[in-house]
Amino acid sequence: MQKTRCINGKKILVGMAIVLAFAGVSHAAQQGNKSATVTIPPTPELYSSEPQPLTAVQCAQCHPGLFKNLKNEGGRHRFACQNCHNVFHAYSPRKANWDQIMPTCSSCHTAPHGAKITNCTACHANPHAPKSMASNTQLTAACYDCHGTVRDELVKYPSRHSKLPCMTCHTSHGYKPSCFNCHQPHFKGQALSTCLPCHPVHQPQNIRFSAKEPSNTCSSCHAKAYTNLAKSTSKHNALACVTCHKDKHRFIPQCTDCHGKPHTETIHDKYPKCLSCHIDVHDMPVMSKK
Ligand code: HEC
Ligand code: HEC
Ligand code: HEC
Ligand code: HEC
Ligand code: HEC
Ligand code: HEC
Ligand code: HEC
Ligand code: HEC
Ligand code: HEC
Ligand code: HEC
Ligand code: HEC
Ligand code: HEC
Structure with missing residues (x-):
């Protein structure tokens, strides 16, 4: 009854057998006969291993x-x-x-950005x-509900940090990143602890100098002023940059803040600019050497 003529034997054989099996079963059922009328060779090796995911x-x-x-x-x-x-x-x-x-998301993540931010797929x-963001990262608004003062800082002092979504830095709630995740120091060896005193992170352009700031911090950007002052024989040489340029970046002091008007009125009236004679504040010519 079986055709064994086939080239790739087993598959066709089994296929035929299944067709015949169905035919046989219905045929047998009609006759009330429970036993199979066809023979299908069992292939237990197909069941010898467990299915793998x-x-x-x-x-x-x-x-x-x-x-x-x-x-x-x-x-x-x-x-x-x-x-x-x-x-x-x-x-x-x-x-x-x-x-x-x-x-x-919540089956694996518990509120990484705080309890109020629940609509994960909005971003x-x-x-x-998962890292590609939907455009409406304005949902940052959710952070403002509780941290309004931070928003106020970012708005009042616009910087390129003001344009970043909070979560770019605070990837999880409460996490505070290191500046070095994203920036190089101004010079090799500059400590991380120095960054924040000059650059409050939510207003990094509102640069403040502490009175203890060493002058070599400035040297990385103001090499000329630094080397001039370093080689100068004047008494200004002993002063730190921030003694004169205090508190705020770009602040320029008046000579009279510290010296008043040391010469005669006639001289000061005739030469209102001290540097007409003293030439370079960072490298003043000095006549009487001590
Ligand atoms: C033999 C083809 C095939 C394979 C293999 C396959 N899928 Fe699918 N899958 C489909 C088809 C067809 C649909 C329905 C049409 C569609 O949504 O694309 C589907 C739909 C889905 C869906 C959405 C609908 C639902 O009912 O879940 C998910 C999720 C899914 N597949 C996950 C998987 C995962 C995970 C694997 C591997 C573990 C997988 N699929 C393997 C064909 C396949
Ligand atoms: C089956 C668990 C699981 C589910 C469900 C899940 N995540 Fe994650 N997700 C993880 C794990 C694990 C990491 C890696 C965390 C780690 O390394 O600390 C991760 C990382 C992430 C990251 C960081 C990706 C990266 O490459 O740094 C984002 C964003 C994220 N998940 C968002 C989601 C969102 C949104 C959903 C819901 C749509 C979601 N996840 C659903 C397990 C899951
Ligand atoms: C981190 C968890 C996560 C992993 C890993 C993941 N998926 Fe999904 N997948 C989801 C979520 C959540 C949805 C529902 C998205 C929705 O509702 O729009 C989804 C939807 C789907 C869908 C239906 C929607 C669609 O875009 O067609 C398919 C199909 C699917 N996943 C297949 C897969 C396959 C295949 C893999 C592995 C290659 C995989 N997923 C890995 C979380 C995951
Ligand atoms: C307002 C937009 C926004 C919403 C809403 C939001 N995320 Fe995020 N998420 C971000 C941003 C931005 C990052 C930082 C991505 C990067 O590092 O590039 C982030 C980072 C992550 C990370 C990675 C944290 C890590 O340690 O690196 C995970 C995990 C994550 N989100 C999960 C979620 C889950 C879960 C939800 C919902 C409860 C959610 N996020 C809702 C914007 C969002
Ligand atoms: C429901 C109110 C709420 C929301 C919304 C919220 N936070 Fe907070 N957050 C808190 C509270 C409460 C603390 C703990 C305050 C503390 O320790 O002084 C905290 C702590 C933090 C801290 C650490 C503060 C520290 O001094 O160590 C950071 C950073 C922070 N949140 C950032 C975010 C960001 C970013 C978002 C938006 C993704 C956000 N928070 C959303 C309430 C909230
Ligand atoms: C460029 C990265 C960056 C961005 C963008 C940023 N933060 Fe911060 N944030 C920091 C760092 C770094 C600290 C830690 C400062 C410290 O140690 O004093 C911090 C501290 C905080 C603190 C705790 C200290 C404080 O000032 O109250 C809160 C709360 C906070 N951030 C919320 C936010 C919110 C809300 C946003 C978005 C509106 C945001 N941050 C945007 C980097 C960032
Ligand atoms: C998650 C990354 C990230 C972290 C963390 C980070 N910043 Fe930034 N910062 C940026 C990006 C992005 C810019 C814009 C730079 C650009 O466009 O090239 C920027 C710009 C700046 C600027 C120039 C601002 C302006 O408006 O031109 C200063 C200053 C700055 N960062 C200081 C800091 C300090 C200090 C810290 C640590 C307290 C810090 N940043 C932490 C990403 C970061
Ligand atoms: C003494 C104060 C001071 C210290 C300390 C300081 N910076 Fe600055 N930083 C400045 C000044 C001034 C600028 C120039 C601002 C300008 O261009 O108007 C600047 C500019 C930057 C800029 C943006 C301009 C650029 O491309 O370089 C980044 C980023 C920055 N600082 C990061 C840091 C980091 C990180 C640290 C800590 C390792 C740090 N700063 C320490 C004063 C300081
Ligand atoms: C990251 C580089 C950087 C650092 C560090 C830096 N500055 Fe500047 N500074 C600048 C830039 C840029 C300008 C603007 C120059 C211009 O407009 O020609 C500037 C301008 C100034 C000016 C005003 C110049 C003028 O003509 O109005 C003073 C004063 C000054 N810096 C002092 C300092 C002092 C003091 C320090 C160290 C405590 C310092 N800077 C650190 C980059 C820097
Ligand atoms: C922050 C204060 C401060 C400012 C601003 C300042 N000086 Fe001085 N200056 C000093 C101090 C301190 C000395 C040293 C005094 C001493 O040792 O007796 C000094 C010394 C001098 C001397 C004596 C030089 C010497 O080596 O004998 C001259 C000249 C002088 N200053 C001129 C000026 C001029 C001109 C300006 C403005 C362009 C100026 N100073 C701005 C603090 C300042
Ligand atoms: C004695 C006070 C004093 C000290 C110390 C001092 N400066 Fe100045 N600096 C001034 C004054 C005053 C001016 C304005 C000069 C002018 O009007 O031409 C000035 C101008 C500048 C300028 C802008 C003009 C220029 O020369 O480029 C820079 C930048 C500067 N100082 C950086 C520095 C740095 C960096 C240091 C430390 C290495 C430093 N200063 C130390 C008083 C001082
Ligand atoms: C007409 C030129 C001229 C002008 C203008 C001038 N000085 Fe002088 N100043 C001198 C001379 C010359 C000396 C003596 C130098 C010496 O002894 O090394 C001197 C000395 C000083 C000394 C040192 C005094 C001491 O006792 O050691 C100070 C401080 C000083 N000047 C500050 C100023 C200040 C501040 C201004 C502007 C308000 C100013 N000078 C304007 C020429 C001038």
């Missing part, structure tokens, strides 16, 4: 686009699909159960590319 690459055979998404932009979400999709291929329009079977629009 599909790997991401196997899922990708049917979902190539999503795989590519994860591969290129998945970041730290590049783990097995089933870690998130513990239920899949279970969607039924009739049951309208999409939301029910899709993974929820992280694509779970397969």
Whole structure:
């Protein structure tokens, strides 16, 4: 009854056998006969191992686009699909159960940006590319509810930090990043602890100098003033930059702040600018050497 003529034997043989089996079963049922009328050789080796979960690459055979998404932009979400999709291929329009079977962020993440920020996908629009942001990062507003003073600082002192969403720096709630995550120091060896006193982080352009700031901080940008003063024989040589340029960056003092008017009125009237004679405040010519 079996045709054994075939070239790739087993498959066709089994295929034929299944067709015949169905025919046989119905035939047998009609006759009230419970035993099979066909013979199918058992192939227990097909059942000798346990089924293995599909790997991401196997899922990708049917979902190539999503795989590519994860591969290129998945970041730290590049783990097995089933870690998130513990239920899949279970969607039924009739049951309208999409939301029910899709993974929820909260099953793995607990409020990384604080309790009030719950609408994760408003910013992280694509779970397969979690770092790519939706455009409406203005939701930063949620931080303002509780941290209004920080917003006020950022608005009052516009800088390029004011244009960054809070979460660019505060990637999780309460986390305070190091400046060095994103910036180089002005010179090799400059300590991290020095940055904030000059650059309050939410108003980094509102630069303030502490009275103890060493002059070599300035030298990285003002080499000329620094070297002139360093080699000068005048008594200004003993002064730190911030003794004169105090408190705020770009502040320029008046000579009279410290010296008053030391010469005769006639001289000061005739030469209102002290530097007409003293020439360079960072390197004054000195006549009488002590
Ligand atoms: C970090 C968790 C996470 C991982 C890992 C993940 N997914 Fe998803 N996936 C989701 C979430 C959340 C949704 C629901 C998105 C929605 O409702 O729009 C989703 C939706 C889907 C959808 C249906 C929506 C669509 O865009 O077509 C498919 C299909 C899918 N994922 C396949 C995969 C495959 C395949 C992998 C592995 C290669 C994978 N996912 C890895 C979280 C994940
Ligand atoms: C043999 C092809 C095939 C493989 C392999 C496959 N899928 Fe799917 N998957 C589909 C088809 C077809 C749909 C329905 C159409 C669609 O949404 O693209 C679907 C839909 C989905 C959905 C959305 C609807 C639902 O019911 O969940 C998710 C999530 C999903 N697949 C995840 C996976 C994951 C995870 C893997 C690997 C573990 C995987 N799929 C492997 C073909 C496949
Ligand atoms: C199955 C658990 C799981 C689910 C569900 C999940 N995540 Fe994640 N997610 C992780 C893990 C694990 C990391 C890596 C965390 C780490 O290394 O500290 C991560 C990292 C992230 C990152 C940082 C990505 C990077 O590359 O740095 C973002 C953003 C993120 N998740 C957002 C989401 C959002 C939004 C959802 C919901 C749509 C979600 N996650 C669902 C487990 C999950
Ligand atoms: C207002 C927009 C916004 C919302 C809403 C939002 N995030 Fe984020 N999230 C960000 C930004 C911006 C980052 C920083 C991305 C970067 O480092 O490039 C981030 C970073 C993350 C990270 C990475 C943290 C790390 O340690 O590197 C995780 C995880 C994360 N978000 C999860 C979530 C989850 C879960 C939700 C919902 C509860 C959520 N986010 C809601 C904007 C948002
Ligand atoms: C529901 C109110 C609330 C929201 C919304 C909120 N925070 Fe907070 N945040 C707090 C509280 C309360 C503390 C603890 C205050 C403290 O320790 O002085 C805190 C602490 C912090 C700290 C650490 C403060 C410190 O001195 O160590 C940072 C940074 C921070 N939040 C940033 C953010 C950012 C960024 C957002 C928006 C993503 C945000 N917060 C949203 C209430 C909130
Ligand atoms: C350029 C990175 C950056 C941005 C953008 C940023 N912060 Fe900060 N933030 C920091 C750093 C660094 C500190 C720690 C400062 C310190 O140690 O004194 C900090 C401290 C804080 C603190 C605790 C100290 C304080 O000043 O009250 C809060 C709260 C805070 N940030 C909230 C926010 C909010 C809300 C936003 C968005 C409106 C935001 N930050 C934007 C880097 C940033
Ligand atoms: C998450 C990254 C990040 C962190 C952390 C960070 N910054 Fe920035 N900062 C930026 C970016 C981005 C810019 C804009 C630079 C650009 O466009 O080249 C910037 C600009 C600046 C500027 C120039 C501002 C302007 O308006 O021109 C100063 C000063 C500055 N940062 C100081 C600091 C200091 C000090 C810290 C630590 C307290 C810090 N930053 C932490 C990302 C960061
Ligand atoms: C003595 C004060 C002082 C200290 C300390 C200081 N800075 Fe600055 N920083 C300045 C001044 C002044 C500028 C120039 C501002 C301008 O161009 O108007 C500047 C500019 C910057 C800029 C933007 C301009 C650029 O491209 O260089 C960044 C970023 C910056 N500083 C980061 C840092 C970091 C990080 C630290 C800590 C290692 C630090 N600063 C320590 C005074 C300081
Ligand atoms: C990161 C570089 C940087 C650092 C560090 C820096 N400055 Fe400046 N400074 C500048 C820039 C840029 C200008 C603007 C120059 C211009 O307009 O020609 C400036 C301008 C000034 C001016 C005003 C010049 C004028 O003609 O009005 C003074 C004074 C000054 N700086 C003093 C200091 C002192 C003192 C320090 C150290 C405590 C310092 N700066 C550190 C970059 C820097
Ligand atoms: C922040 C205060 C301060 C400012 C501003 C200042 N000086 Fe002086 N100056 C000093 C001090 C301190 C000495 C040393 C006095 C001593 O040791 O007796 C000094 C010394 C001098 C001397 C004596 C030089 C010597 O080596 O014998 C002259 C001349 C002088 N200053 C001129 C000026 C002129 C001109 C200006 C403005 C362009 C000026 N100073 C601005 C603090 C200042
Ligand atoms: C004795 C006070 C004094 C000290 C100390 C001093 N300056 Fe000045 N500086 C001035 C005065 C006054 C001016 C304005 C000169 C003018 O009007 O031409 C000035 C001008 C400047 C300028 C702008 C003009 C220029 O020469 O480029 C810079 C930049 C500057 N100082 C940087 C520094 C730095 C950096 C140091 C430390 C190495 C320093 N100053 C030390 C008083 C001082
Ligand atoms: C017409 C030229 C001239 C003018 C203008 C001038 N000086 Fe002098 N100043 C001198 C001479 C010359 C000396 C003596 C130098 C010496 O002894 O080394 C001197 C000395 C000084 C000394 C040192 C005094 C001491 O007792 O050691 C100070 C301080 C001083 N001048 C400050 C100023 C100040 C401040 C101004 C402007 C308000 C000014 N000078 C304007 C020429 C001038």
